[in-house]
Amino acid sequence: MPQGEHIELHRKRYGRQLDHEERTRKKEARSVKKRAAMAQRALGIKGKMFAKERAKEKATMKKTIAMHEERDKKHKADDGQQGSAVPAYLLEREQVERAKVLSNTIKQKRKEKAGKWEVPLPKVRPVAEDEMFKVLRTGKRKKKEWKRMVTKVTFVPPGFTRKPPKYERFIRPTGLRMNKAHVTHPELKATFQLEIIGVKKNPNGQAYTGLGVVTKGTIIEVNVSELGLVTPGGKVVWGKYAQVTNNPENDGCINAVLLV
Amino acid sequence: MVHNFKSMQSVPTAKDFIDIVLSKTQRGTPTVVHNGWAIQRIRQFYMRKVKFTQQNWHDKLTQILDDFPKVDDVHPFYADLMNVLYDKDHYKLALGQLNMCRNLIDRICQDYVRLLKYGDSLYRCKQLKRAALGRMCTLMKRQGPSLAYLEQVRQHMSRLPSIDPNTRTLLVCGYPNVGKSSFMNKVTRADVEVQPYAFTTKSLYVGHTDYKYLRWQVIDTPGILDRPLEERNTIEMQSITALAHLRAAVLYVIDISEQCGFTIKQQATLFHSIKPLFANKPVLIVANKTDVVQLEQLPAEDRALVDEMAAEARKISSGGALLGPNDAETTLVTMSTLTEDGISHVKQVACDRLLSSRVEVKLKGKRVSDVVNRIHVAQPKARDGVSRPPVIPPGVAAARARREAGDKRKTEKELQEEQGGAGVYNSDVRKLYDLKDPAWRYDIMPEIMNGKNILDFVDPDIDARLEALEREEEAAAAAHADAIGDGMDEDELGPEERATLQQIREKKKKIVAEHRRKKAAGNNAAPLPRAVDAERSRTKERMTRELGALGLDASAAAERAARSQSRRGRSLVRKRGRSEAADADMAAEEQPKKRVHSSKSRSMSRGRALSMAAPEQSKGLKDAVQRNKAIKMADKAQWKLGRAAKKGEADRHIPDLKPKHLFSGKRPRGTTDRR
Numbered sequence: 001m002p003q004g005e006h007i008e009l010h011r012k013r014y015g016r017q018l019d020h021e022e023r024t025r026k027k028e029a030r031s032v033k034k035r036a037a038m039a040q041r042a043l044g045i046k047g048k049m050f051a052k053e054r055a056k057e058k059a060t061m062k063k064t065i066a067m068h069e070e071r072d073k074k075h076k077a078d079d080g081q082q083g084s085a086v087p088a089y090l091l092e093r094e095q096v097e098r099a100k101v102l103s104n105t106i107k108q109k110r111k112e113k114a115g116k117w118e119v120p121l122p123k124v125r126p127v128a129e130d131e132m133f134k135v136l137r138t139g140k141r142k143k144k145e146w147k148r149m150v151t152k153v154t155f156v157p158p159g160f161t162r163k164p165p166k167y168e169r170f171i172r173p174t175g176l177r178m179n180k181a182h183v184t185h186p187e188l189k190a191t192f193q194l195e196i197i198g199v200k201k202n203p204n205g206q207a208y209t210g211l212g213v214v215t216k217g218t219i220i221e222v223n224v225s226e227l228g229l230v231t232p233g234g235k236v237v238w239g240k241y242a243q244v245t246n247n248p249e250n251d252g253c254i255n256a257v258l259l260v
Numbered sequence: 261m262v263h264n265f266k267s268m269q270s271v272p273t274a275k276d277f278i279d280i281v282l283s284k285t286q287r288g289t290p291t292v293v294h295n296g297w298a299i300q301r302i303r304q305f306y307m308r309k310v311k312f313t314q315q316n317w318h319d320k321l322t323q324i325l326d327d328f329p330k331v332d333d334v335h336p337f338y339a340d341l342m343n344v345l346y347d348k349d350h351y352k353l354a355l356g357q358l359n360m361c362r363n364l365i366d367r368i369c370q371d372y373v374r375l376l377k378y379g380d381s382l383y384r385c386k387q388l389k390r391a392a393l394g395r396m397c398t399l400m401k402r403q404g405p406s407l408a409y410l411e412q413v414r415q416h417m418s419r420l421p422s423i424d425p426n427t428r429t430l431l432v433c434g435y436p437n438v439g440k441s442s443f444m445n446k447v448t449r450a451d452v453e454v455q456p457y458a459f460t461t462k463s464l465y466v467g468h469t470d471y472k473y474l475r476w477q478v479i480d481t482p483g484i485l486d487r488p489l490e491e492r493n494t495i496e497m498q499s500i501t502a503l504a505h506l507r508a509a510v511l512y513v514i515d516i517s518e519q520c521g522f523t524i525k526q527q528a529t530l531f532h533s534i535k536p537l538f539a540n541k542p543v544l545i546v547a548n549k550t551d552v553v554q555l556e557q558l559p560a561e562d563r564a565l566v567d568e569m570a571a572e573a574r575k576i577s578s579g580g581a582l583l584g585p586n587d588a589e590t591t592l593v594t595m596s597t598l599t600e601d602g603i604s605h606v607k608q609v610a611c612d613r614l615l616s617s618r619v620e621v622k623l624k625g626k627r628v629s630d631v632v633n634r635i636h637v638a639q640p641k642a643r644d645g646v647s648r649p650p651v652i653p654p655g656v657a658a659a660r661a662r663r664e665a666g667d668k669r670k671t672e673k674e675l676q677e678e679q680g681g682a683g684v685y686n687s688d689v690r691k692l693y694d695l696k697d698p699a700w701r702y703d704i705m706p707e708i709m710n711g712k713n714i715l716d717f718v719d720p721d722i723d724a725r726l727e728a729l730e731r732e733e734e735a736a737a738a739a740h741a742d743a744i745g746d747g748m749d750e751d752e753l754g755p756e757e758r759a760t761l762q763q764i765r766e767k768k769k770k771i772v773a774e775h776r777r778k779k780a781a782g783n784n785a786a787p788l789p790r791a792v793d794a795e796r797s798r799t800k801e802r803m804t805r806e807l808g809a810l811g812l813d814a815s816a817a818a819e820r821a822a823r824s825q826s827r828r829g830r831s832l833v834r835k836r837g838r839s840e841a842a843d844a845d846m847a848a849e850e851q852p853k854k855r856v857h858s859s860k861s862r863s864m865s866r867g868r869a870l871s872m873a874a875p876e877q878s879k880g881l882k883d884a885v886q887r888n889k890a891i892k893m894a895d896k897a898q899w900k901l902g903r904a905a906k907k908g909e910a911d912r913h914i915p916d917l918k919p920k921h922l923f924s925g926k927r928p929r930g931t932t933d934r935r
Contacts, residue, residue, distance in 0.1 A: 003421040004463050009453055045286060049279075134380070151380055175374045250387035252375050 119243050120186075120257050124217030127152070127204045132213065136171065147171060153178055153248035155196050155212040155220070170211055178214070181254040183222050183242045194222040196254070197239050214254055218244045222256070266418045268327040271411040274404035278397045281320065285313045285393075295382050306389040307376050313393055314369035317400070321362040328355060328410065337425045337505035341464075344497040346413050354406040361403055365396050421466040421479075428618065429477040429508035430610050433499055433534075435527055436483025437520035438513045439548040441465075442597035444480040447607055452480055458521070459483060462495050464502055471611045479508070486530040503537040509614035510543045511606070512573070514566070517552035524558075528565040535576060542613040543573040544593060546606055551596040566592065577613075 017023070042050050111118070133148035149171040156177050162168055184191045200219040202208040214220065222242050229237040242256035272280060289312050293305045331339045331348050342348065372392035379385035423429075432440040436458035444452050448467025453460055465480040481499035484492075492500065503510065514527045531545075547555055547566065558566070570592035577591075590609055595602035622628055652660075672687055679685035693701045707714055719725065753761065788798060800818050807814035881887050901909065923935055 003419060003465055006419070012453075045283070151378065173378060176378055247387075249375075249378070250384050251391045252372055252388055253391070 119217075119219070119259060121217045121243055121245065124203050124215075127215055132204070132208070133170075149173065150176070150211065150213060151249065152176070153214045153254065155179060155199050155214050157198060157212075172211065176249070178248065178254055181220065181222055181242065181244070181256045183224075183256045183258050185227070185258050186260060192226060194224060194226060194242075197221040197223055200241060214244055214248055216244055216247050219259075220244060220254075220256060222258075224258070265329070265420055265422075268414050268418065269323060271324055271407055271414060273411070274401050274407050277320070277407065278400055281313060281316045282393070282397065284316050285309060288312055293382065297382075299380060302382050302385055303376055303379055306379070306385040307373050309389050310369055310372055310376065310392045313396060314365055317365045317396060318362055321358055321365075324410070325355060325358060325362070328414070335425045335505075337423070337501065340501045340505055341420070341498065342417075344494060344501055345416065350409065351413065354409050357403060357406045358410075361399050364399055368392060368395050368399075421464055423464070423466050423479060423506070424477065425506055427477055428474065428611075428614055429479060429506055430511055430607075430614070431479050431481065431502060431506060431508040432511045432513060433481050433484060433503060434513035435485070435515070435520055435522045435530060436460075437522075438483070438515040438527075439520075439597045440483070440513050441480055443511075443513065443546075443548070443595070443603065443606075444478055446597055446600060446603050448478050450478075450480070459495060464498055469607065471607065472615070476611060477508075479506070484530065484534065486526060486533060500534075500537070503534065508541060509610045509617075510538055510541050511546050511610055512543060512569075513546045513548050514569075515549050516547045516555060516558060516562070516566070517549040519549060519552065524562045524565055528569055531569050532572070535572065538573075538576050541577060542610070542617050543577040543591070544606070544610050544613065545569050545573050545591060547592065547594045549596060549598070550594045550601065551599045555594050577617075 039050060039054060132150065132152055134151050135145050136147040136149050138144045138147050147169060150173070153176050154172040156172060156179075158179070179196050180193055181196055182191050183194045198221050199209055199212045199214060200221050202213055202215065202219075203217045204213075204215065208215075219241050220243075221239050223238060224240045225236070225238040229240070231237055241259045243259060244254055244256045246253075246255040248254045289309050290305065293302060329338070329342075331342055331352065334342075339348075342351065369392065372388055376385055376388050379388055432443060434440055437456070437460075441452040441454045441461050444450055444465065444467055445454065448469045450465055450467030452465050452467075459482060461480060461482045463482065467478045467480070469476050469478055479502060481502055482495045484496050484499050487496075489500070512531055514524065514531075515522070516524065518524065545566070555563075555566070573591045590613060593602065593606045593609055595606045597603065622631075676682060676685045676687065690701050695701060705714075716722065788796075800821050803821075804814045804818050807817075881890060926932070
């Protein structure tokens with residue numbers, strides 16, 4: 001019964017095949033041709049996957065070769081920043097930064113007044129009503145058509161009780177309700193799974209905002225206590241706005257970008 | 261229970277794993293979906309893919325998790341060994357990760373199947389399926405390191421020696437290079453590497469040997485150095501694990517020639533430091549390399565150390581109670597693996613001590629009673645003073661005495677081998693002949709004498725036998741004659757009578773042959789019944805003669821009659837008839853054109869045995885018009901059935917119950933309601 005390092009032991013005692021080196025050398029040499037034959041003859045999904053891998057390999061190979069050739073290329077020396085009247089060492093930095101902060105706060109206040117926000121997705125595709133709602137027939141003979149079922153993802157606040165079924169006009173199915181979003185911090189480039197506090201605005205209309213429908217471009221408020229953000233004043237920030245960047249009904253999850 | 265480590269299936273890398281499962285999905289589920297299908301059908305298509313993928317992931321992960329032994333479920337020896345080799349925590353973590361992955365994948369599938377139920381377009385369902393599969397595969401991509409680790413563990417585990425922790429075992433331990441592996445090689449068939457450098461043996465090896473008709477395991481361990489337990493490396497820890505968990509006889513090997521590089525003092529120190537591991541085990545101190553230095557040649561203090569070790573061994577080992585007066589011999593033994601001197605003695609001593617210790621333990625145990633009762637020999641109590649010894653037949657007693665005296669009987673096989681082997685030697689059967697005088701055995705017996713066969717005269721009552729035989733034969737012959745003959749013996753006939761008998765027999769044969777011929781003719785032409793023509797006076801010759809007398813030429817009729825009696829079938833008749841009719845009737849009047857059978861009609865090509873045969877040309881129809889009509893009617897009757905390829909009117913077989921052209925295919929709108 002083979003135990004321990006029996007393969008290595010055998011090799012040590014009896015050595016390899018007499019033509020081992022030659023065989024390995026020839027096999028390696030042949031492998032190039034085999035690969036090329038496979039690349040030319042593979043069909044279907046196998047062929048596509050192989051082609052994709054090979055393309056990747058070729059791209060990395062090209063990059064490596066280019067990197068190696070960098071050595072022989074000549075570069076112009078960089079002298080520092082151009083185009084400013086005052087040289088960089090004369091600029092007062094603190095002033096600049098503070099000014100930035102002040103003007104940022106002023107700008108934000110102004111925007112709040114105006115109701116306009118700078119968002120990552122300023123324009124989104126409008127969603128038509130018949131795409132948003134599905135008509136449900138009610139009544140014994142299914143002749144009344146005043147009920148609507150929402151076909152997009154919705155957010156429903158916790159502790160929410162719905163209207164009596166006979167009178168509710170908009171049905172938000174439980175299967176399409178979500179309360180967590182994957183929020184990316186644009187500067188940290190890190191993604192966190194945060195709870196949704198509420199839907200702030202849906203660009204398709206106030207009706208949808210009121211229903212809590214979450215589509216692409218919707219501004220939602222998320223619970224960021226996990227991130228440990230603190231205001232300059234020393235208060236803990238626990239809610240921030242984020243904008244949804246995907247179609248949640250197609251992906252099964254809400255992906256958003258934090259608005260900082 | 262030895263878990264079978266060799267039958268674990270290999271664990272693929274993360275990338276390969278994903279490829280395997282996804283290509284399985286691609287091959288195992290339908291791939292075609294169209295935008296125009298009913299939404300339920302589209303949903304089902306995509307849900308199937310998600311569920312199928314989840315099922316595959318689940319199955320493969322379950323198989324991996326089941327293959328790997330659970331550290332808590334195997335024998336503590338294996339548990340400890342695995343801990344030493346693979347780090348129990350890391351092992352458990354890796355398996356735990358895979359388990360968690362499996363549960364997560366199940367949950368992903370559930371979530372996305374729930375979402376798919378709300379999918380109202382093909383694009384949406386497709387995106388949801390893509391998201392589901394993508395999430396499952398991303399999960400597994402992150403398990404790359406765990407999978408790689410588990411694959412390495414599996415490979416190493418499959419090469420572990422299969423040690424049975426419960427059977428008789430001899431454990432060989434000691435410093436490196438003392439001669440443990442050499443001893444192993446000599447005692448068992450294991451081919452362990454033996455080299456002059458330390459730590460040649462880096463793991464446990466197992467070999468098997470036989471003693472007293474029992475199988476014994478011999479385990480070779482890597483050498484141990486004298487260090488505290490915390491500082492020991494993995495290789496030494498394997499030895500310690502084996503010592504700690506296996507109930508075996510311990511053979512502590514010392515090198516008295518100090519060729520291993522360690523002094524006897526060091527070896528003694530090691531012995532004393534690992535003493536606690538030897539509790540309740542029979543311990544043997546084996547002094548090796550006696551070809552270089554004999555035990556007696558050792559200096560005093562070294563000898564004292566060795567004796568001290570032996571005394572300790574005696575104290576701590578469990579076989580101490582059964583040691584007899586020569587106990588010094590059973591604790592300290594010498595051997596030399598190079599000259600193979602004393603090895604079998606060592607094995608014997610070790611095995612005996614282990615056996616006695618195991619028997620002792622078993623006797624103290626609970627299950628001894630069933631074994632002991634099984635081998636109980638009942639001795640009847642003596643009821644009187646009469647001695648009843650066992651009866652041994654005299655032949656057996658004599659044979660035994662002869663065997664004791666060393667008188668071995670030569671067997672036939674030995675004779676055969678002596679005389680030249682299997683093909684050359686013919687065994688002598690004559691020596692076994694049982695004759696009145698044994699001297700006649702090798703006599704040559706002639707076969708023919710005076711032109712007579714000796715065997716005919718061999719039997720003393722051969723005459724009586726011959727008579728009996730002859731009588732039997734006569735009786736048999738008489739019985740046979742009675743059976744066939746009707747009292748008349750053919751020999752009694754006179755010559756004329758014999759001739760008549762011959763004639764009668766011939767006539768009989770002729771009639772039989774005629775009858776057979778008539779029957780085989782297959783001629784459905786109704787011959788004239790006997791009532792009409794008993795004497796068979798209506799013959800062809802007579803008709804020709806009488807019609808000729810009237811002035812008519814009856815040759816055509818005569819030929820037709822002849823043909824209709826023949827066996828050659830109707831086609832010939834038809835042809836002849838057609839040409840005859842053409843010739844004969846053309847001369848007479850304008851006959852209606854002879855109707856030719858349609859080629860499709862088969863009735864005419866069939867034999868006349870069938871009921872559907874059209875009437876024979878010369879029978880029953882008065883003229884050609886009628887004949888044609890008859891042919892036409894026959895054709896019409898055949899046409900429908902012929903088209904339907906039916907064997908007859910009762911043939912209701914349907915060759916194709918569901919012809920494809922009726923059950924498939926698209927039709928213009930509104931017409932595919934019914935099929």
